Amino acid sequence: MVAAADAAAGGLGLRPGMPLAQAQALVPGLAIHPAEPDADAETLRRMAAWCLRYAPLASPDPPDGIWIDATGSTHLHGGEAAMLRDLTARFAAFGMAARAAIADTPGAAHALARFGGGQKQARMLPVPLRERAGEKLLLQCPIEALRLPPAICDGLHLMGFDRIGQLAATPRGPLVRRFGTVVATRLDQLSGAVFEPIVPVIPPDLIQARLTFVEPLLTEPAFSAVIARLTALVCGDLEKSGQGARRLDLLFERVDGAIPVIRVGTARPSRDPRHLARMLDERLERIDPGLGVEAMRLIVTRTDAAPQTQTAALAERTEAPIAELVDRLSNRLGASRVFRNEPVESDVPERSVRRVPALERAGGATWPADLPRPIRLLDPPQPVEAMALLPDHPPLAFTWRRVRHRVRHADGPERIAGEWWKRDGEMRSVRDYFRVEDDEGRRFWLFRRGDGDDPATGDRRWFLHGFF
Amino acid sequence: MFSTQRARLDDLRAQIARIERGPVAAPGQTVSMGSAEIDAALPNGGLTLGALHEIAGAGPDTEHGAAAALLTAGILARLTGPVLWTMEHADLFAPGLAAAGLHPDRIVFAAAGKEVLATMEEGLRHTGLAAVVGEIAGRFSLIASRRLQLAAEQTGVLAIALRRSRQFDDPALMEPTAAMTRWRVAALPSPPALAHAPSVPGLGPARWRLTLTRCRGGEPGTWITEACDATGRVHLVFDAADGSAAATQRVRA
Structure with missing residues (x-):
């Protein structure tokens, strides 16, 4: 019997479940590999463990699926859509065709991934199923998407049910009498009315600790005490x-x-139990203990080599206290929002600054002191209306946000040429920068696109780029 | 007689200060405002470390607080060690901060969105920092400012609240806070670059009016200064016209 067929085989008319003799008759010289369900299951488990890079909970969904509980993790990967794209692209790089969907319940994600027409994402409200944008997609899925036994599917088809929407709109009573509670349960799992837990894979080779409790724990102080023991x-x-x-x-x-899961990251490898416990404690408020927590497991999902003893870290001792703070802020705000600035050799002002991780080794470099630079930069520069004599006089006055500023003093131009080796469009472009002071004494950084003479260098429009 | 009274008063003042400040912070450690004359008017001879100070722009600069940021950078340049600068969205231009003597390697920025106050407090509870700057847009309640002041007292970290507002001279900026000193920086028209040849174009040093609107244990005052130089110092402007320090009037309150 044919156990599985890929896209090419499907194109030749082969279908899973087809007798092998029929398949060989259809396609002479067919390459046949014996099915290895155990090896498949093991591979699926390993793939689920690999998926832990995206979220703390993942679980194999045999025969061909993986659950990922992405709650609170998508922002680390640039949002839901970006995460799905990344996920499918990585699987494609492994030579596997994957379809991914994200939804509010495992049942809905299962249905959308298989029957939602490729890479889809849907948001849905928990209960009840209603005709909303994301749910519409779901309700149009065939009833096979409900994970029902084939016999029940056939029976439903006989009764004229083809789409989930039809089923959801039907009174439950007769359905349950005829097919048992499984149809109703699956519908409720789809809508979230019935909770469906994911049993996570725990990669055995990771450093971890688990504590089980005689009585379920409910309070934050209790969790804190457990966290202290687990981190130790x-x-x-x-x-x-x-x-x-x-x-x-x-x-x-x-x-x-x-x-529920808390995931925290550190900017530097750390094995200071107090530091790790404190970061976890700060996130406790997000945890809903429900009716109680009977066990807690702490898993170190990423490690880096760290010097063996404290004395080896002596050279870094001056920076170490900052590392703790940076970790806590990164976990609170997102790692990309805690940063240092570093000079880049570029004449174009907005490219002369680069963000680097806050704990990156300090380069010691700074910007040339002789070039006056504003303290705040407008990004992007805002167009202003200015009156100026060509080719290289500062403006006499300019209007920004409908307020006219008369220029009393000015200095310039400082000519900054485009970096043609970075962008083709900057082959000849030029900006002339002026520092100007208005009647009230405020200082602005204005520039004109172009050298004021040759139109190829810029269109002579004026922009406000910063404040001194 | 007089001197013993004075000594007794000083002693009492110190006791009160100790009670107010709490046990941890080193008493009376300060950082200079950048000018000996201004420092002389402050109770401890400078901005007290382990306390909250407030700096705001004035007039049309209230929104961007460019002068306030430059003054802050100048103050931080005189401290050593890392500083945390937190704001809603990062619009600071680090080369401009470096021009006041604040090296980019020393600044950790945190674009904290709505969590500026929480981020400030987190930073102030950390002894490894030299200072924490928070750009606070709009209102800054007495309770929030007191929290920050207490956090700063416990670690001895300098706290600077850089107030910003979309409104010119927003009345919310005048509401009472627990800050130890409150400053406003307003841009003033600067004189011609070359005093003897006013028609020659060019830009001299920018000019500020630095107003100390509130000072715990001290008196308010106003100074006319030049903007921060490359080492972050501000220089008082002496009016050349009448040869006196007339422009540096202290407003007795």
């Missing part, structure tokens, strides 16, 4: 292996099967 356990293991934690996942195993 984990840091002991990290110490032995000479590693430091870069990313930690803390799983709260609730009595009802749900697993």
Whole structure:
């Protein structure tokens, strides 16, 4: 029997479930590989573990799916759409065709990934199913998307049900009498009325610690105490292996099967239990303990080599205190929003500054002191209306945001040529910068596109670029 | 007689200050405002570390606070160690800060959106920093400012609230806060670059009116200064016309 067929085989008319003899008759010289369900399951489990890079919870969904609980993780990958694109692109790079969907319930994501027409994302309200933009897509999915046994699907088709929407609009009673509760359960799982837990894969080779409790825990102080113990356990293991934690996942195993997760990252490998515990404690308020938490598991999902002893880190001791602060702020605001600035050798002002991670080794470089530069830069520069004599006089007055500023003093021009080696469009372009002071004494940084003479260098429009 | 009274008063003042400040911060450590004359008017001879200070722009510069940011950079340039500068959106231009003597390697920026106050507090609870600057848009409640002041007292980190507002001279900027000193920086028209040849085009040093609107344990005052130089110092302007320091009137309040 044909167990699976890829796109090329499908094009030749082969279908899963077809007897092997029929397949060989259809396609002479067919290459056949025996099915290995155990190896497939193992591969799927490994792939699910790989998916932990996207979110703390992932689980294989045999035979051909992976669940990822992306709650609170998508912003780390540039949003939901970007995360799905990244995910499918990486699988494509492995030579696997994957379809991904994101939705509010596992059931809905399952349906959309398989029947939603390729890479789709849908947002839906939990209960009840209603005709909304994202749900419309879902309601148009065939009933096969409900994960029902084939016999029930056939039965529903016989009764004239083809789409989920038709089923959702039908009274439940007769359906349950005829097919049992499974149809109703699947519909409720789709809409979120019934919670469906994901059983996460735990890669066994990671440093981790788990504590189970006799009585379910509910309060933040209790969680804090557990966190302190877990971080101490984990840091002991990290110490032995000479590693430091870069990313930690803390799983709260609730009595009802749900697993809320805290994920924190560090900018530098750390195995200071106090520091790690403090970062986790700060996130506790986001955790809904439900009816109680019966076990907590702390997993170090990313590590980096860290010097074995404290004395080895002596050279970095002056920076170390900042590392803790940077970690806490990065976890609160997002890592890209905590940064330092570094000079870049470029004459174009907006390109002369680069953002680097706050803990990057300081280069010591700064900008040339002889070029006056504003303290605030408008990005992008704002067009102003200015009156000036050509070719290289400063403006006599300019109007910005409908306020006219008469120029009393001015200095310039400072000519900045485009960097043609970076962009073709800047082959000949030129900006002439002027520092000007208005009647009130405010100082502005204005520029004119073009050298004021040759139109090829710019269109002679004026812009306000900064304030002194 | 007089001197003993004075000594006793000083002692009492110190006691009150200790009670107010709490136990941790080193007493009376300061950083210069950048000018000996201005420092002389401040209670501890400079901006007290481990306290909250407030700097705002004035008039049309209230929104961008460019002069206020430059003055702040000049103050930070005189400290050593890393500083945290947090604001809603990063619109500072680091080369401009470097021009006041504040090296880019020392500044950690945090674009904190709506969490500027929380980020400031987080930074102030951290002893590894020299200073924390927060650009606070609009209102700054007494409670929020007191929280920051307390956090600063405990670690001895200098806290600067850089007030900004979309409104010119927003009345919200005048509401009381727990800041130890409150400053306003207003741009003034600068004289011609060459005093002897006013018709020659060019830009001399910018001019500010620096107003100390409130000072705990001190008196308000106004000074006319030149903008921060390359080392972050501000120089008082002495009016050449009558040969006196007339432009530097202290307003007795």
